[in-house]
Amino acid sequence: MSTAAPARVTGGTAGGARRDRWRTAYLPRALHPAAWWVWALGLATAASRTTNPLLLGLVIAVATLVVVARRGDAPWAMAFRLYVWVAVLVVVLRVAFRVVFGGGAGGPVLLDLPTVPLPEWVAGLTLFGPVTAQALLGGFYDGLRLATMIICVGAANALANPKRLLKAVPGALYEVGTAVVVALSLFPQLAESVLRVRRARRLRGGGGSGIRALRGVVVPVLEDALDRSLELAAAMDSRGYGRTEQVAPGSRVLAGVCTVGGLVGVCVGVYGLLDGTSPAVLGAPMLVLGVGLAAAGFGLSGRRVRRTHYRPDRWQVPEVVTAGAGVVVGLGVWLALSLDPAAVNPSLSPPVWPEVGLPALAAVLVGVVPAVATPRTPLTAEEVGA
Template sequence: MLEPRALHPGAWWVWALGLAVAASRTTNPLLLALVLAVAGFVVVSRRGDAPWALAFRVYAWVAGVIVLSRVLFRILIGGEDGGHVLFTLPAIPLPAAAAGIELLGPTSAEELLGGFYDGLRLATIVLCVGAANALANPKRLLKAVPGALAEVSTAVTVALSVAPQLVESVQRVRRARRLRAARGRGLRFLRGIFVPVLADAMDRSLQLAAAMDSRGYGRRGHLERRVRVVIAVCVPAGFAGVAVGIYGVLDGSAGWLGVPMLVAGLVVAGAGFVLGGRRIRRTTYRPDPWRLPETLVALCGVLACALVLVASPASLETPVSPPSWPTLPVLPAVAVLIAVLPAWLAPRPAPLVEVAK
């Protein structure tokens, strides 16, 4: 029985990104529904009681809006694509400057299915990122990033923690108003909530800035000019290579645009991170350990992604013209099911009270 503790946040992000890449490779609704079920089950099984653990519900609402908006967009400008017209709306022709696009008009089953599949794929990717946000502590993730990304990681961490902090501030202000028997509706009620929440957010920002300044966060060491030039070239070039490599992998392109470019970009960016880390002098109090559960969780995400990438592209696509019932391919389904193992391999998170101690 594993001792309750917080898993390294990097392991959760590797697992979630592997699952997201696997979802981006398919439009099969059965596979995407399986990915959603796996991500939701792992989140329910291994999330704690911290404020950021509630983020998955917000991402679920965003995912639902994405699917609905994609379907409505196909109805709006999709037009007829195939011979199975379901209904016809009054057409609204646009001016010639809009390339002859016509709004509304006939809507076919092929268009609706295409919009639904595309929206479901994007919604699944968003939910995978939401799962990582719900499982990983963003403040602990800040300690694990390389020193070269200290400023960028600080901004990302603050951005990820804004929503939970605002929800907590709103709840605290509402409790205070109920204790004072304050009532109201409309603009007066919003003003009574907005001003205290804004003041609380500013106070927290000032306290965070003072704490970081008192600890010397972001202090830079001296490096030679040529080393700084190498860092300035390696990091952007590595990121560009990674972006091109990811596009090649997701697009299924053969040759050097796929895996070779991705590996080369990672190597160049890694070299830039190592050199750039020498500029930042910082210490880590109680660094998060990387143990066997972290390795197993990360491997589950990587293995799921790898098996989906090597699967036949035909088994990952569901044709919409003509419409056909989707089938569940064996290898991609097994790959996605591997990603559910962290629900048992990862230790249960420690209660927030114990973490604070």
């Protein structure tokens, strides 16, 4: 960023340099996208632990507040409301299912709808029937949990610049990440290609409609796109794409062993998790071990790629604060609820007002720190002008 230059010039003493670095870190800029993702996944982890509507509501409020405070005006930032709509849809569907197909009987009857029995071949289903408070609340609580997680992911999408995230993919995913970058940058050209082909068809007097016309547009557009891909590949080759680091053969074998071993661990872990009768060691611990091993293999296989970065996103104080806040929320809520199991799933029979302890609330509230402790996201116009 050009705005960083004057700060670097004025830094004379060591203390001054540190102060300048601090100030530079808080100049308007887009935060490292991974920091936002860690923060959002921390909130989502907290939400996945509970069906307590007070806690979930607070998580939604925290995520929304930070989004409103720190999003820019890019298209992905505007997509947050889409996620909110999906979340609302999940809750509505969940409750509607309870009303239409029944389930969760017990508790006071709120609405006595007539029961419609269905024939035997549809699993002995009955439609409608008495709607109880417990059924509605249960559906609402469960739906709210998934809805909150969706809103958390939506917050990450609104705040993190996807293009910068792709730039920061680990070495092992270099090729696949590049393919996605190619896809995203070629996407607008497809529309232009379609227009060009249609104009050419009209000039030749070959308008028409129907299947022949469809084929007449689709095939040239695809040919065009594939030709372009070969040109792009030639350009990449001539610029040194595919240069790999010399890696000792042992390292490759080790990476392979780690990946395969890790996946075997994941398979066993999934089995252990699903089969409640197997020893507990085969469940979550095995899964964690497997994922860890596979991740190690992932890291090892990424060592062969050496890249240079143009204007890399650096990991500075605000990034640490943001990611840290997410980790604190995830771990804090997890711990607080382990100590206070009554707050995890509020009682449905009888339906009581849900209660939350202060530690869990405080842990969720830490998530709001990035709303103030991060630099403002510059608007698109400012970035272009910078």
